[in-house]
Every structure is written in C-alpha cells, then in structure tokens.
Amino acid sequence: MAEKEISQAVISRLPRYLRYLGELxxxxxxxxxxxxxxxxxxxxxSQIRQDFNNFxxxxxxxxxxxxxxxxxxxxxxxxLDKKHHLIIVGAGNLGQAIANYMNFERRxxxxxxxxxxxxxxxxxxxxxxxxxxxxxxxxxxKQNNVDIAVLTIPKGEAVLVAAKLSDVxxxxxxxxxHVDLAVPKEVQVExxxxxxxxxxxxxxxxxxxxxxxxxx
Amino acid sequence: MAEKEISQAVISRLPRYLRYLGELxxxxxxxxxxxxxxxxxxxxxSQIRQDFNNFxxxxxxxxxxxxxxxxxxxxxxxxLDKKHHLIIVGAGNLGQAIANYMNFERRxxxxxxxxxxxxxxxxxxxxxxxxxxxxxxxxxxKQNNVDIAVLTIPKGEAVLVAAKLSDVxxxxxxxxxHVDLAVPKEVQVExxxxxxxxxxxxxxxxxxxxxxxxxx
Numbered sequence: 551m552a553e554k555e556i557s558q559a560v561i562s563r564l565p566r567y568l569r570y571l572g573e574l575x576x577x578x579x580x581x582x583x584x585x586x587x588x589x590x591x592x593x594x595x596s597q598i599r600q601d602f603n604n605f606x607x608x609x610x611x612x613x614x615x616x617x618x619x620x621x622x623x624x625x626x627x628x629x630l631d632k633k634h635h636l637i638i639v640g641a642g643n644l645g646q647a648i649a650n651y652m653n654f655e656r657r658x659x660x661x662x663x664x665x666x667x668x669x670x671x672x673x674x675x676x677x678x679x680x681x682x683x684x685x686x687x688x689x690x691x692k693q694n695n696v697d698i699a700v701l702t703i704p705k706g707e708a709v710l711v712a713a714k715l716s717d718v719x720x721x722x723x724x725x726x727x728h729v730d731l732a733v734p735k736e737v738q739v740e741x742x743x744x745x746x747x748x749x750x751x752x753x754x755x756x757x758x759x760x761x762x763x764x765x766x
Numbered sequence: 767m768a769e770k771e772i773s774q775a776v777i778s779r780l781p782r783y784l785r786y787l788g789e790l791x792x793x794x795x796x797x798x799x800x801x802x803x804x805x806x807x808x809x810x811x812s813q814i815r816q817d818f819n820n821f822x823x824x825x826x827x828x829x830x831x832x833x834x835x836x837x838x839x840x841x842x843x844x845x846l847d848k849k850h851h852l853i854i855v856g857a858g859n860l861g862q863a864i865a866n867y868m869n870f871e872r873r874x875x876x877x878x879x880x881x882x883x884x885x886x887x888x889x890x891x892x893x894x895x896x897x898x899x900x901x902x903x904x905x906x907x908k909q910n911n912v913d914i915a916v917l918t919i920p921k922g923e924a925v926l927v928a929a930k931l932s933d934v935x936x937x938x939x940x941x942x943x944h945v946d947l948a949v950p951k952e953v954q955v956e957x958x959x960x961x962x963x964x965x966x967x968x969x970x971x972x973x974x975x976x977x978x979x980x981x982x
Contacts, residue, residue: 558790565962569944628965629972643863650859653961659968699969722971724964728785728869730808740944740968741964745869746781747956748940749844752875753777754954755913755938756845766947 563601564624571621574595583614587657596604636696636724639711640702641649641666641674641681644726649677650698659698661692687711688718697721705729712737772820779817780840783806787837789797799830844926849874851911856918857882857890857897858870860942875914879906882921903927904934913937921945928953 556627570591574582584602588595602608602615608623609615625631636659637646648654649661664681666672671681682690699715700721701708708727715723715737722738725731731739786807790798804811818824818831823838825831842845847898852875854861864870865877880897882888887897898906907913915931917924917939926944931939931953938954943949947955 564965564969565959565965566946568965569962590880627972630868630965632968632972634775634968634971643859643866644794644975647859647863648960651960655963657961657965657968659964679981698967719976722967724967730782736974738967738974739968740956740963740970742960743781744864744867744958745873745956746778746785747874748870749781749784749846749877751914751938751954751956752845752848752850752873754956755778755850756843756848758937758952758954 554587555686560601560604563593563630567601568624568628568630569574569620571617573618576623578657581614582617586614610671629724630657630729632661633662634697635636635662635705636697636698637663637665637687637691638700638702639665639684639687640669640726641668641676642702646676647702648702660698665690682713691715691720698724700726702726731743755764769844776817779809782816782842783817783836784844784846786846787833787840788835791837793827795833797830798833802830808851834909849876850877850913851876852914852916853879853881853903853907853912854883854916854918855900855903856916856942857884857887857892857903861916861918862892864918865895871906878910878912879903889960904930907931907936914940916942918942 570587572678584595584598587598591598599607604734608620636654638649638661641664644664645664649664655661661677661679664676664679665687666669666681667682667684669683672683674681691699697720699711699720699722701711703711705727708729709731712716712723712725712731716733720737722740723731723733725741726744727740728743730741733739741752769842771876786803799905800814803814804918807814807902810942811838815823819840821843824836838855852870857880861880861882865880871877877893877895880892880895881903883900885899886904888899890897907915908939913936915936915938917927919927924941924945928939928941928947928949933951936953938956939949941955941957942960943963946957
C-alpha cells in the first residue's frame, strides 16, 4: 500500500469525501466526475484529483468515478471495513450523547460497554447498555477485545484512566477531556477539544469584525 | 494589527498555548522560556518562537515570556476579552452536555438561551435555563444580542435553522450537525464533525497495524 507517505491534511479530508459519496450512493448516483464532486463539496476538481491520486486515482477521469467503488475504497483506507469494539468511559451527558449517536455502528464501531465512577449510575441503561463501575473497566477491556475507549470524563481522571487503558492493551483513545494524554506510541489518540474549537470560532468573529472595521 | 496574514495552522495552535499558559498561571508561574514551554507542550522551542513572532514575539528570549502577559495577549487575539452571547439549539444529550460545560463562561461565552422542537422539553430547566420552542428563536436572537448559535440538531434541520439564524443576523454558528452549512460570508462557521474525528482515529489504528505488520 502507498498509504504511508500520505499527508495528514489528505487523511483529514477523507471522512468528508466519504460523507458526500455516501449521500450520493443513497440517492442512487452511480458515477460522478471530479467537476461534479467539486461543485457539491466546494473544493477544486484539481484538489480532488490530487487527493485521490495519493491512492492510485480510483478510476478514470473523463468517464468519472464509480461512486460505490470510491465509497468502499475510501472506507477501507479509513479502516471502516473492520469492526471495532468501543467503550465509553464517563456516563454523563456527553458520554450519553455519544452512546446515542447511532451512525457510529453503521461504520463498524460497536458500542460494547459504558463505565462511570458514580454509583448512582451503576445499572442505569444507556442505549440498552448497563453502566458499570470503573473498577471493572480493565478486566472488561481484556475480556471483550475492546479496541477503542472514548473518554468523556474530567481531565484529571482522564490522565489516570488513559494510563490504565494503555496497560491493558487498548488500541486507541478518543479523548474528549481537555488535556493532552501521554500514552505509549502503540496507543492512537484523537482529541476532541471542544473549547479549542469554540475559541477558533471566537477568533473568526474577531477577525471578520476587524476586517469590516478596517474597510470602513 | 498584523493578524491578517497569519496562517490557519498557527491560529489552530493558539487555544492550546492558552490552555498551557492558563495552567502555569494557576500554578503561580510568572515567567517561562520557550525551552520550558517546549518541554511541557511537546513542540519544538523554535516552533513556539516562530508562532509567537507572528504576533510581535510577546517579549524577550533568554529572559523568557511573562506568563500572565502572554496569556492575556493570546486571549485578546482569540477575542476572549469580549463577551459573547450564546444560544444552544437542540436540547438533547449533546446540547445538554454543552450547556453544562462550565468552562465556556469563564472565557466570556454567556449561555443565554436554549431551544428545541420537542414540546415535552419546553420549560424544562437545563443549567438554570428554560428550554424554549424553536418558533421563538429568531425573535430571541434579535432581542438578546445573541452572537453565537450552537447547533446540536439533526442535519436536515440544521440547514434550515442556519438559514433562519443568518437572516436574523447571527455572527457565528458552532455546528455539531453532520452537514456543511451554506451561509453568507458574514456568518462564521466552526464545525465539530464527530464521526469525521472517529474515522481519523480508525485510520490511525489501521496505519499503525499495517506498519507493525510490515515490520514483522
């Protein structure tokens, strides 16, 4: 596979391609040109061709891309042809929101367990899944081939839980805690730092207003 | 201001600088060198100096940066010295999780209202804020100087609501719906596409495993 030299920027764009292709597929569209896809996605056709060339091009120009094939191939690159077992650590609002986000299962992410430290939540069912005590997490991960842990807990706890999960061989952590986790290189980490995102939005407001003020 | 030529990559890193500086400030640290900050943040000291040079450098090398000053200045660049009134549209788990995320208010984002289409939720209090019917949203935005709308609703509704919000002069949309919104250029949009993020994680697992397999 030629995957290794591919830049992070290209990879970051793949889920968006997949989303548009999934919608086209659902609408029964069989083929699409880079020009048509460009119009839909608001990126240039040349950017699309360049991105796809990283993976061998996915089919001929002129004739257009086969939507189903392209969708499947991009899915494979993203590892979506495999099943992943996922647990959620932290059964608060955010943990519950993620548990209820149905689309994940369609992509092969199987919701396998939910954990919390709050005894009041033990046994409560969230999307059919009982909340278990945190003490059971490590054994559960080992016994149930859990690949991915979603951390929706405060940052102090997240650091400790990430260390514990790394010890029992978790493959990946989807981290919503507002802290950078230090884990061994075998453990992949993707952060969703919501307040960083809100600050970027605040910056955009600030920049737009200063541009407008400068024009006046 | 020299802000306009600054790359998106630099801007994206500012919230992380702010987070580390905030922690240092809370710990009572008064000055820090780019080397020390580099050790904490796991980026090179030269990257830090380069990033800060975009904004005039923020103080002398050798002597180190004044933590309080640096924190305040980065906050200003991000527009955090201003107050923003924010509403949440969609009172489900995700909307509630965001409402309960206390840190936002500390940064000047004032939770002003919450809306939903589900009549069963009307009047329910979430973090002291009553859920209002969606029909009241447009007038509410106009009457309460609302700057930012957080969309935690399904994608079909998000498109319609974003159009309505644009009509009544919203400045910015923090979009959690899994769709790209087409809004006028006056409206700033920051997307949090959770499933894109999960797919990046899945890609990282895939890539790591194929690297390991290739070595064996």
